[in-house]
Amino acid sequence: MRVTDRNPLSPVGGATGVQRSGATSSRFSLGGTDGPGRASSAQAAAPASAMDGLIALQAAGDSLERRKKAMRRGRGLLDTLDQLKISILSGRIQPTQLENLKSQLRSQADSVDDPALADVLAHIELRAAVELAKLGR
Numbered sequence: 001m002r003v004t005d006r007n008p009l010s011p012v013g014g015a016t017g018v019q020r021s022g023a024t025s026s027r028f029s030l031g032g033t034d035g036p037g038r039a040s041s042a043q044a045a046a047p048a049s050a051m052d053g054l055i056a057l058q059a060a061g062d063s064l065e066r067r068k069k070a071m072r073r074g075r076g077l078l079d080t081l082d083q084l085k086i087s088i089l090s091g092r093i094q095p096t097q098l099e100n101l102k103s104q105l106r107s108q109a110d111s112v113d114d115p116a117l118a119d120v121l122a123h124i125e126l127r128a129a130v131e132l133a134k135l136g137r
Contacts, residue, residue: 063113070112070121077104077124084131098135101128 080101087093105128112118 066110066112067114067117069110070117073104073107073109074121074124077101077128080104081124081128081131093135098132102132105129105132 080097084093084097084101087097105125109121109125112121
């Protein structure tokens with residue numbers, strides 16, 4: 001199928017210099033704006049407020065992403081500690097488990113805005129460091 005009729009699209013906003021037939025020459029003004037100069041300056045402010053909203057959304061997204069990353073790190077440490085506990089109970093501790101735990105502790109944690117989450121992560125990290133110290137690593 002071939003489309004041959006291409007009509008250019010018109011802008012969404014109304015035309016600025018067009019008057020309707022039968023319209024008076026007086027202009028409509030809001031809040032004391034006297035001319036087209038003021039109306040165009042008010043339109044220029046809209047993209048700036050839109051940018052502020054986008055920046056705020058981006059900052060909130062970063063905070064949420066840091067929280068999710070911190071929770072993944074905590075869960076990973078807890079899973080490794082559980083595996084280590086099972087190995088200790090069965091009497092078969094593998095050096096790779098200890099190295100894995102050590103590398104997880106060495107990885108730098110991002111700062112978290114939530115003090116309760118930061119406290120829980122600190123306790124998990126402390127417990128992992130204690131287990132490594134008990135096993136002589």
